[in-house]
Amino acid sequence: MNHLLLRPVAEADLPTLVRMAAASADGISSLPSDEAKLATRISASLQSFASPDDASGEETYLFVLEDTAAGRAGRVVGCSGIAASAGFFDRFYSYRNEFVVHASAALGVSRRMHTLHLCHDLTGATLLTSFYLDPDYEQGPAAQLLSRARLLFIRAHAERFSERIAAESPGITDAAGQSPFWDAVGRRFFGMDYPQAEVIVGGRSKAFIADLMPPSPIHVALLPEAAQWALGQLHPVGELPFSILQDEGFDADSYVDIFDGGPTVEAPLASLRSVRLAREVVVQGDDALVRGPSELALLACTERARFRAVLADVGAQVDAATAARVGAQPGERLVMTPLQTQEAA
Amino acid sequence: MSRVLTTPEPAGLRLVLADGRASLLLVPRLGLALPRYHFRLGRVVHAAAELDLFRVQTTLLLGNDHTGSAELAELRTAAGLSEADQGAALSLLIAAAQARLSERPADFGGWLVAELPGWVDDAQRSPFWQALGARFYPADPAEAERRFGADWRSHLAALLPRQTLYLSFLGEEAERRVLDVNEQARPALTALQAAGFLPPVHARIDDGGPVLAWPVPSAR
Numbered sequence: 109m110n111h112l113l114l115r116p117v118a119e120a121d122l123p124t125l126v127r128m129a130a131a132s133a134d135g136i137s138s139l140p141s142d143e144a145k146l147a148t149r150i151s152a153s154l155q156s157f158a159s160p161d162d163a164s165g166e167e168t169y170l171f172v173l174e175d176t177a178a179g180r181a182g183r184v185v186g187c188s189g190i191a192a193s194a195g196f197f198d199r200f201y202s203y204r205n206e207f208v209v210h211a212s213a214a215l216g217v218s219r220r221m222h223t224l225h226l227c228h229d230l231t232g233a234t235l236l237t238s239f240y241l242d243p244d245y246e247q248g249p250a251a252q253l254l255s256r257a258r259l260l261f262i263r264a265h266a267e268r269f270s271e272r273i274a275a276e277s278p279g280i281t282d283a284a285g286q287s288p289f290w291d292a293v294g295r296r297f298f299g300m301d302y303p304q305a306e307v308i309v310g311g312r313s314k315a316f317i318a319d320l321m322p323p324s325p326i327h328v329a330l331l332p333e334a335a336q337w338a339l340g341q342l343h344p345v346g347e348l349p350f351s352i353l354q355d356e357g358f359d360a361d362s363y364v365d366i367f368d369g370g371p372t373v374e375a376p377l378a379s380l381r382s383v384r385l386a387r388e389v390v391v392q393g394d395d396a397l398v399r400g401p402s403e404l405a406l407l408a409c410t411e412r413a414r415f416r417a418v419l420a421d422v423g424a425q426v427d428a429a430t431a432a433r434v435g436a437q438p439g440e441r442l443v444m445t446p447l448q449t450q451e452a453a
Numbered sequence: 454m455s456r457v458l459t460t461p462e463p464a465g466l467r468l469v470l471a472d473g474r475a476s477l478l479l480v481p482r483l484g485l486a487l488p489r490y491h492f493r494l495g496r497v498v499h500a501a502a503e504l505d506l507f508r509v510q511t512t513l514l515l516g517n518d519h520t521g522s523a524e525l526a527e528l529r530t531a532a533g534l535s536e537a538d539q540g541a542a543l544s545l546l547i548a549a550a551q552a553r554l555s556e557r558p559a560d561f562g563g564w565l566v567a568e569l570p571g572w573v574d575d576a577q578r579s580p581f582w583q584a585l586g587a588r589f590y591p592a593d594p595a596e597a598e599r600r601f602g603a604d605w606r607s608h609l610a611a612l613l614p615r616q617t618l619y620l621s622f623l624g625e626e627a628e629r630r631v632l633d634v635n636e637q638a639r640p641a642l643t644a645l646q647a648a649g650f651l652p653p654v655h656a657r658i659d660d661g662g663p664v665l666a667w668p669v670p671s672a673r
Contacts, residue, residue, distance in 0.1 A: 210611065210613070211611065212609070212612050214601070215590065215592075215605075215612070217591070217592070219591075221614075292622075296508075296510075296619065296622065297510075298506065299506070299508060319499070320499045320504075320506060320508070322510075322617070324618070325616050327588070327618070329588040330588055330622045330623065331622070
């Protein structure tokens with residue numbers, strides 16, 4: 109566990125990102141499976157971390173998880189990202205779940221009907237993106253570090269981000285890559301398969317695509333059963349990152365993706381567990397003074413250009429050796445948040 | 454040619470052929486007490502030149518467009534008539550109603566409309582109902598119609614979506630059968646078309662049957 113290091117992506121990580129993008133299922137990862145596009149993502153991230161200017165909202169940040177254990181030679185085993193403002197260049201579309209009671213006193217019927225409203229609610233929210241972790245590391249706390257360190261970064265640089273955080277999760281598809289929700293909704297307006305649409309849509313903004321979708325609410329009762337069932341269902345590859353977000357306190361019931369019906373979670377930053385329980389700790393030069401109870405935690409040096417996060421035992425203070433793992437010196441202030449996903453009673 | 458007998462009733466004028474072959478009720482203005490609902494069929498184009506997409510969609514919008522129009526209701530023919538005889542008998546009554554409207558336009562709405570029952574299969578199942586109404590009203594529509602008569606559709610409207618619906622969501626069979634009539638109503642459809650009623654742009658909200666309309670000449 110003490111061998112994992114989360115850091116901003118570097119140019120040298122390109123070959124690794126290419127490998128990870130290829131390993132993640134088609135149309136599921138938010139990593140483009142194209143080397144030139146990945147190189148662009150890396151340089152955009154380098155620029156975002158380096159820029160001292162006020163945030164414009166177009167920034168994207170990419171982090172990688174490195175295994176620093178002896179013999180692994182700094183192997184990169186995962187990545188995760190942040191987009192400062194969803195739909196920055198355009199609108200960000202979601203379907204919002206709404207329930208309307210249709211009632212007739214004369215007929216003695218009153219029913220709560222589920223509808224999907226095309227909306228821009230999440231435009232401007234900060235998006236957690238690009239989560240990928242090598243399957244070898246899925247058991248254990250690596251995923252926690254990879255996902256939640258982003259929240260410590262956002263917390264430390266709140267002026268660069270929205271107070272509202274959201275994350276998309278891939279919706280369910282069958283073995284052939286077909287999405288029942290797409291078949292019932294998107295296909296009627298695009299006249300093509302989901303995988304085909306993914307290719308055509310490519311990196312285009314969803315706003316452009318959404319012009320093709322009906323502006324009026326969709327009545328879920330009118331959809332075929334398979335599509336009704338698929339609504340809000342996760343693709344299995346999304347289960348691990350989704351469960352972490354659920355434990356953080358994200359709301360998963362309000363929004364779904366307009367294409368595959370996968371859940372889009374959202375929450376105010378301040379309500380998230382990692383943020384609520386985060387506290388500052390000072391690096392103590394004299395190890396003898398580091399005493400008292402400690403707990404397993406995410407520990408981060410949150411300074412923008414040298415952001416680092418690790419998993420460590422942390423008490424009221426941090427010893428120099430632990431601090432060195434995030435590149436910090438005695439006297440500096442770091443931020444920790446408990447690893448434990450259950451809150452103490 | 455048979456004479457048309459006209460009898461005033463609370464709801465309108467009952468027109469009956471003296472030989473009993475057909476009758477109908479001429480309602481001066483519909484939907485002024487209990488609102489009447491129909492689906493208006495529309496067309497929406499979703500186009501994206503960059504994707505080379507141009508998709509034409511038919512839409513359904515629940516509304517009260519025909520409020521205040523005159524109506525030919527309760528079109529009935531005697532049992533045992535051939536389709537041609539049914540059509541001929543109804544044509545006489547329709548012509549009598551149209552004459553009445555032309556003579557006394559102030560007493561009636563500016564349009565004369567007629568709702569016809571929608572298409573059903575051999576098992577009396579309406580694909581339009583199965584695809585739409587049945588998803589919102591979980592009981593037997595025939596039972597409700599026996600209980601409330603034609604008013605049943607006004608109650609049903611309270612359960613249906615108010616916003617624009619895309620016909621393609623209802624599936625191919627419902628899409629194909631909307632505005633199609635029940636076989637038994639085919640003579641009436643033919644008679645109405647021959648009398649100058651326009652191609653339907655409204656459908657009944659339960660079974661998707663056509664609503665035909667004729668603009669009263671003097672009212673234009």
